[in-house]
Amino acid sequence: MANQSKGTFSTVMMKFLVWRIKHISDNNFLLITAGLIGLFSGLAAVILKSAVHAIIHYLELNLNLFGFNYLYLGYPLVGILLTVFVAKYLFKESLGHGITQILYSISKNSSIMRRTRMYSRMVTSAITVGFGGSVGLEAPIVVTGSAIGSNLAKLFHLGYKNRTVLLGCGAAGAISAIFNSPVTGVIFAMEVILTEVKISRFIPLLIASVCGQLVALVLLGEDILFSFKLTESFIAGETGYYLIFGAACGLISLYFTRIMYVFEGGIKKLKNDFGRAAVGGLSLALIILTFPPIYGEGYDTIKSLLVGNTADVFHHSFLYEFSEYQASIIIFLILILLVKPMATALTIGAGGSGGIFAPSLFMGGLSGFVFSTTSNSLLNTSLSTSNFTLVGMCGVMSGVLHAPLTAIFLIAEITSGYELFVPLMLVSAISFSTISYFEKHSIYTKRLIETGDLIQYDKDQIVLSLIDLKKIVEKDLLIIHPEATLNDLVSLVMKSKRNIFPVVNDQKELEGIVTLDDIREMMFDDESRQNVIVKTIMQKPPARVSPQEKMQSVMNKFEVTQAWNLPVIDNGKYVGFISKSRIFNAYRKKLIRQTAE
Structure with a gap:
């Protein structure tokens, strides 16, 4: 029955695609699809936000507002354990940094994302954040939107470039919906996700972003993730x-x-999934027990600081009695700044689902409040704490994400005005320049670049990285045993079309190679053919290649050795040979395909 339904769907889909090709141009179809993806991404954002806030509201009914809350020891631990269980056994996927996984899909998997990611991150992040995980919802909803874009593009048989654009449309629609910020959605997609896509693809992103915002406005109204009306202007x-x-x-x-x-x-060194979740969850719980504002996304704390309700920072804390003293508030916030990255790292590393978008905004908001309040107290200035809080959100986000434009426009849009545009630009630019001096790549891209899974701005390396070494290994070379005679080797020469003969022992290990040039002078000497043993005339290969090796590393070995053929060895066993000419041919095909798409 299932196969029959699948066959019927395939038939209908094929008829639709034929009709589409006849009646709708590729560009128009791309715009229509972008709009659909924006709508679906916006709906996903609404569902996720509503689910998380419902969970948080239900759990906080049992918390004491002004006292010591032992439930903080249980909520984060239960949330991470439950997240690991759902991810491992229900969705059968690893979590980690969502944006990093999107970039990996674009770079190494032709922008194809697993179908389960259209909903898995919504479920797991709702559990993690709802139970107090110190991460944000933005990355999970961006993964959801991107997966929707990727899979819809795959369903419609679109090529790599259009599939990548629609993946970005999902990200734009998600950010637009969750923050009610359509411009930010577009800029985020261009600055973080689609760094290699031309500006000509701007229109589909814009349509998806607007559609995502419209869904959020219709279903949520003004009840978005974070918003604030400016009350003071820039001086x-x-x-x-x-x-x-x-x-x-x-x-x-x-x-x-x-x-x-x-x-x-550090926490990922624990190999047992549930053991790691237990250690990370309990450590996180202890941090939250001491510093309750670290619970969840932290936007409520930022809102309280913006309107001057500093006492709210101490809610659910055993330190509530110190909330009347400004010095204690500043010290408390500084301590939170110091431990917040630890809490976020423990949440993600232990197996929780979430992103660093919200933590970076949280860190920035607290930094701005502490900076302005401290300056006002010690230097007798009159800096606007609300303005510095907002600008701080922009500054730290710009530095952590390496996305200065996204940070500028996000704060400008969520404050419904551009009064702070000048300080936003200044702080964002300086913050980005400062961290770039120490860290050239963002937290999303650093690991991918270090492992060679993401290459930025170098077209040759990008094309090389798309070549799968395992698919171009040559296995048609005839092998010879090291104890064989030259006569046995000559018999192989008569059969082979290649001039290289790997010398392989009984354990399938490569001991050396013999080339036709090595035996050319002696192969016609009858005495040599009978008496010369192969291992006495073989030579060691100049280098060896692993099937898991990055193509750039392989090309470096060819460059250093000046060889045209190198053996491929997997766990000590001989696999075959890889030739420079085969790589060049694969490179040419990849380059032609990319240009055509």
Whole structure:
């Protein structure tokens, strides 16, 4: 019955595609599909936001507002354990950094994403964040939207470039819907996801972003993830303070990035999934028990600081009695800034589902409030704490994500105005420049670039990275045993069309190679043919290649050795040979295909 339904769907789909080709141009169809993806991404964002806030509301009914809350020890631990269980046994996929996985799909998997990612991240992130995981919803919903775009493009048999654009449309629609910020959605897609796509693809992104926002407005109204109405304008005389603060935001971004690497890498050394989840969940719970604002996304804390309700920061904390003292508030917020990256790293590293979008905004907001409040207290200035809080969100986000334009327009849009555009530009630019001095790549791309799974701006390396070494290994070379005689080898020469003969022992290990040039002079000497043993005339190959090796590394070996053929060895066993000419041929085909698409 299932096969019959599948066959019927395939038939209908084929008829639709034929009709589409006859009646709708490729460009128009791309725009229509972009709109659909925007609508679906917007709907997914609404569902995820509503689900998470419902979970949080239900769980917080049992929390004491002004006292010690032992339930904080249970919620994050249960959330991460449940997330790991669902991801491992229900969806059978690993989580990690969602944006990184999108970039990997574009770079190494022809922009094809698993179908399960159209909904898996919604479920797992709802559990993680709902139970207090110290991460954000933005990355999971971007993964969801991107997967919708990728799979819809695949369903409609679109090529790699259009599939990549529609993947970006899903990301744009998701960001637009969750923040009610259509311009930010487009810029995020162009700046973070589609760095290699031409600006001519701007229109589909714009349509998807607008459609995503419309869905959110219809279903949620003004109840979006985060918004704030500006009450104070920018004062030009405060420019010097913003310049100093921009450099501070860059250093805070660097701290966030480095601590994330250390703690996430540390907890991932625990190989047992549930053991890692238990250790990470319990550690996170202890942090949240001490610093309740770290619970969940943290947007409520930012909103409280923006309107001056600093006492709200101490809600659910055993330190509530100190909320009346400004010094204690500043110290408390500084401590939160120090441990927030640890909490985020533990959440993701332990197996939770979420992103660093919200944590970077949280860190920036607290940094701006601490900077302005401290300056007002010590230097007797009158800096706007709300303005610095907002600009700080922009600065740290710009540094952590390496996305200055996205950060600028996000804060401009969620504040419904461009009053702060000048300080936003200054702080974003300085923060980005500061962290770029220490970290050339964003937290999303660094690991991919280090492993060779993402290559930016180098077209030759990008095309090379698309070549699968395993598919171009040559296995038609005739092998010879090291104890065989030259006469046995001559018999192979008569059968072979190649001039290289791998010398392989009984354990399938490569001991050396013999070329036709090595035996040309002695192969017609009867005495040599009978007495010379192969292992006495073989030579060691100049280098060896692994099937898992990156193509750029392979080309470097060819360059260093000046060889045209190198043996491929897998776990000590001989597999075959790879030739430079075969690589060039595969490169040419990939380049032609990319140009055609």
